[in-house]
Amino acid sequence: MDGFGGTTLRINLSTEEIERTPTDPELARNWLGARGFVSKILYDEVPRDADPMGPDNRFIVTTGVLTGSFCPVGSKVGFGCISPATNGHADSSMGGHLGPELRYAGYDLIVMEGIAARPSYLYIDDDTVELRPAGDYWGMGSLELEERMKKDLGEDFQIATIGPSGENGIVFSCITHDFGRQAGRCGVGAVMGSKKLKAIAVRGTKSLPAHDLESHWNLTYDILQRTKTHPNMAPWQKYGTAFFVGWSNERGCFPTKNFQETYHKDWEKIDGERLVEDCLVSDKACFGCWMNCGKYTRARIPGKPDTYQEGPEYETIALVGGSCAFTDINHVAYANYLLDNIGMDTMSGGSTVAFAMECYQRGIITKDDLEGHELRWGNIDDFEHFVGMIAERRGVGDTFALGTKGAAEILGQGTIAFASQAKGMEFSGYDTRWYPAQLLSYCTCDIGAHHSKSWTITTDIELGRDTIEGKAPVVIYLQHIRPLFDTWSCCRLFWGELDVTPEEHVESIRYLTGWDITLDECMRVSERVWNLNRAHYIERNGGPGRRFDVAPARHLDEPIPDGPAEGKVVGRENFEAMLDDYYANRGWDRNGNPTREVLEDLGIGYAADNLEKLGHLGEPIPGGIPKVRGQKLKPKAM
Amino acid sequence: MRIKIKKESCTGCRLCEQICTIWHYKEINPKKAAIAIEPHFPEPGIFEPKLCVQCGICAKECPVDAIHLEGEAYVLHADECTNCGICVEACPIDVLYTHADVPTPLKCDLCLKCTEVCNTGALTVVRRSD
Structure with missing residues (x-):
């Protein structure tokens, strides 16, 4: 099948059975990949009463129709499961190089079920697919483990890992790859940990078949030359998403002190300019991307070891930097490293710590709950200690391991009012009260x-x-x-x-697959x-x-x-x-x-x-449903 | 003419690998490229493009003279190559690559396509006199 790796893997982690089937052309055309595959498979296969952390939940690793192609920018890999945070469909994606590598190994989709009898990792080297013991790796930090596995397996393997947070089932655990790319949301790392799967390592050397390669690459080549001089290119290359910190503050939507405020008066101390001036090591791109929004940085704080991390990006600066009220970009970058290595989503993780800081501010939790420590706004030592309590589920950390909604339900005292979440997952880094x-x-x-x-x-x-x-x-x-x-x-x-149009993406899909889509x-x-x-x-x-x-x-x-x-x-x-x-x-x-x-x-x-x-089907709408659902406001939106 | 490498500008996007194989093999498969990006992470946190500098040592060592100087590039002629691997061993900077599905080493022929897609200045064309 043109445009696809061609193979779907089914893995039962409990029995260690591995099954290969050709990727279903109907699934591919009707659901296109990644988020679509996840939606359909979860709906069809997961029992409605299945525990998200139990054997019946699926853990899906998936690519989409454009992954690994020459279309800008097919760098993504998706992860799917029933979320332990929301108890609903979860899909979370990340860039880097893992998705393309899977396609070059010949795989479009991996569906896992069951729970491994021992800590394991999934090893894929083209046609070799094995579940290997990961006892030596269990307990390691996400970033430390990637470095270790590159040494063990070779630099040309692409590796995704979870940290102690995922092992311990913290509901906002992420999956990390490429020393700083994350599938952060929905707790996909917690489900991976519940399967006793510590890592995924992939090497692929095959070609991705294309229907009309010349047209596919000519289209992208033209887009590439056109976009090199786009006015947004330079700021994105220089600052990445951190460029938007000032923009959000000026518009009054920057979460500050757990969304108590929406303007951080010291935002210039934690914005993109400061990040690049004080911390930048190198610019970093995902596979096939010429905009390199990734900023690889070093954090330097007296009395602490220097740390290397990718970011912080806008969302981390907003939800760790703003929401926890930091005033030094090195502290935000260091906090970014802590969460990345321990394996927590910096968005929900930052928000959960900020929520706890407000609980501390209000006297709802005290030093007695915090092993004698405080939890003050903008204090990196307090932040570090509390994140450790969550990751190891020590004391009140066990409560906050459930995220803001789960914690508020235990804490009571009206805390749910200031848990900025919907369906159990925390807001992104934009306040909504004027929006x-x-x-x-x-x-x-x-x-x-x-x-x-x-x-x-x-x-x-x-x-x-x-x-x-x-x-x-x-x-x-x-x-x-x-x-x-x-x-x-x-x-x-x-x-x-x-300004690369969706129509151009579809044209690229047509050349790649031969579909008349x-x-x-x-x-x-x-x-x-x-x-x-x-x-x-x-x-x-x-x-x-x-x-x-x-x-x-x-x-x-x-x-x-x-x-x-x-x-x-x-x-x-x-x-x-x-x-x-x-x-x-x-x-x-x-x-x-x-x-x-x-x-x-x-x-x-x-x-x-x-x-x-x-008994939950919607009542028929008098006069029928709208023929077209949704309305485009303008040609583009971020 | 040669390709100048400025490794501090490389972002590791691997578009150069992509275009190299699309151009030479009409395939999407960066593992068949005659250029490779070597990441050095977590420290020092930089990428290093590894590419032939056209020094000609491989041509001198080739026992069947399958590598010819054409203009400013040493070009490997697949129809003359016996895939003995001597050139790969002889390369002093390890930039002749191999792939199990390609019956010859993968060698840069200075087509310059990689410089056309590089958007950060990591790979640029310079004249020998520059």
């Missing part, structure tokens, strides 16, 4: 709160930050177009920042995935869907105290009105349940049958 579409995006997102599925800060600005009018259809459009890149398994930044067809796949994930979530957690689309009280009721967004807040009435609008535009009923009409229109009528049996 209602972003709040709607987080709270309706199928994997829990994450900007990657819909980022609307510029949409809110264009449509007016004080209004909710017209926001819902744009959120829906973004929830289809942005995750499409996770389905193709390529980086979305060339679209968002360099269109962008409309791809968008339908993306909507199909969104609806299947919604049905799956309701089937696992009960209905109606609306009761899960809940915003934290802070973002509904608590006006921003100061800064550019002073006094702003979304308000409950506005939020509920946006939800009504959102459901109507999706073809769901007022309870947030998908209707049979929309599910059948998307070719997943079986999900309607299942929801109907459970």
Whole structure:
């Protein structure tokens, strides 16, 4: 099959059986890859009552149709499972080189189930696929282990690892690769750890078959020459995503002190300029990318060892730097290293520590809970000690190992009001109180709160930050177009920042595969995935869907105290009105349940049958569902 | 004319490897490239492009004279090569590569395609006199 490695691996970790089958052409065409594969496989295979950390959950490693191709930039690999943070569909991706290497070894998709009898790692060297013992590696930090395995296996292996956090089941554990790229979200590292899988090592030397290679590469070659001089190229190459720290502060959406504030008065001490001036070692790119947004850095703090890490990127600076109120970029970079090596998502990890810092500020946890330590804003020693408590689940660390929602449910005392999360996953690094579409995006997102599925800060600005009018259809459009890149398994930044169009990506797919595919067809796949994930979530957690689309009280009721967004807040009435609008535009009923009409229109009528049996199928919409769901606001959005 | 390597500018994107195999073998397979990016991580945290400097030692050592000086490049002629491996061994900077599916060593022929895709100045074309 042109455009694909050709083989799917099925691995039962309990029995150590490894099965190879040709990648299913129908699965490939109807679900396109990565996020799409994950959605379909989880829906079809995972029992609805399966424990996310148990043997029946699947742990999926997957590429998409563009992975390893010459299209900009097919660097991504996806991981999928039922999330221990949200108890729903999880897909989390990362760049680097692992995805392309899998394709060059001939594999599109690896589906694992069961639990290994002993700590193991998956070894793939072209046609050789083995589960190997990882007893010597168990307990090692993610970054330390990658260095060790490169020495043990060879520099030309691409390696993904988990750290102690993943071994210990902390629900925001990540998977790390290439000394600083992470599949960070949804707790995919915790599920990998629950399978007793410490690492994945891959070497591939085969060719990726292409239908019309000359057209495929000519298209990319033209894009490459065109984008070299794009005005966004230079700042992205110099600062990467850290460029946006000042931008967010000026717009009053930079999470500060656990979202108590949205403007960090010392932001210039932790922005991209400081990062490059004080810490930069080298610029680092994912496979096939000429924008090199990765910043490899060294943190230097008197009294601590120097650390090397990739980043911090914008999200880490926001949720570790801003939300924990650091005022020194070296401290943010050092914290980045700590979380990377211990194997925690810097987004949810940073947010969870910030949430704990607010609990400490309010006297809800005290030094007695913290082994005699404090947990002060902006204190790197306190941060380091507390992260260790979480990773090893010591004392109150065991509570915060559940993330902000899980911890708030145990702590009580109204803490849930300032847990900035949706469905159990923490917000990305943008406050929402002046950005209602972003709040709607987080709270309706199928994997829990994450900007990657819909980022609307510029949409809110264009449509007016004080209004909710017209926001819902744009959120829906973004929830289809942005995750499409996770389905193709390529980086979305060339679209968002360099004006490479989605149509050009589809043209590239046509040359690669020989399919007569269109962008409309791809968008339908993306909507199909969104609806299947919604049905799956309701089937696992009960209905109606609306009761899960809940915003934290802070973002509904608590006006921003100061800064550019002073006094702003979304308000409950506005939020509920946006939800009504959102459901109507999706073809769901007022309870947030998908209707049979929309599910059948998307070719997943079986999900309607299942929801109907459970009593959670949406009521038919008088006058029918909208023919087109979602509305494009402008040609691009980040 | 030669390719100048500025390793501190290399970001490890491997577009050079990609284009090398697309151009020479009409295949997507960076492992067949005549250039390789060597990462040095976690410390010192830099990438090193490893590429032929056209010194000609391989041509002198080749027992069947399959490597010819053409313009400023020593070009390996696949139809004359016996794949004995002597050139690979002889290369003083280890930049003649091999791949199990290719019946000859992989040698840079100075096509310059890698310099066209490099966006950071890590690989640039300079004249010999520069």
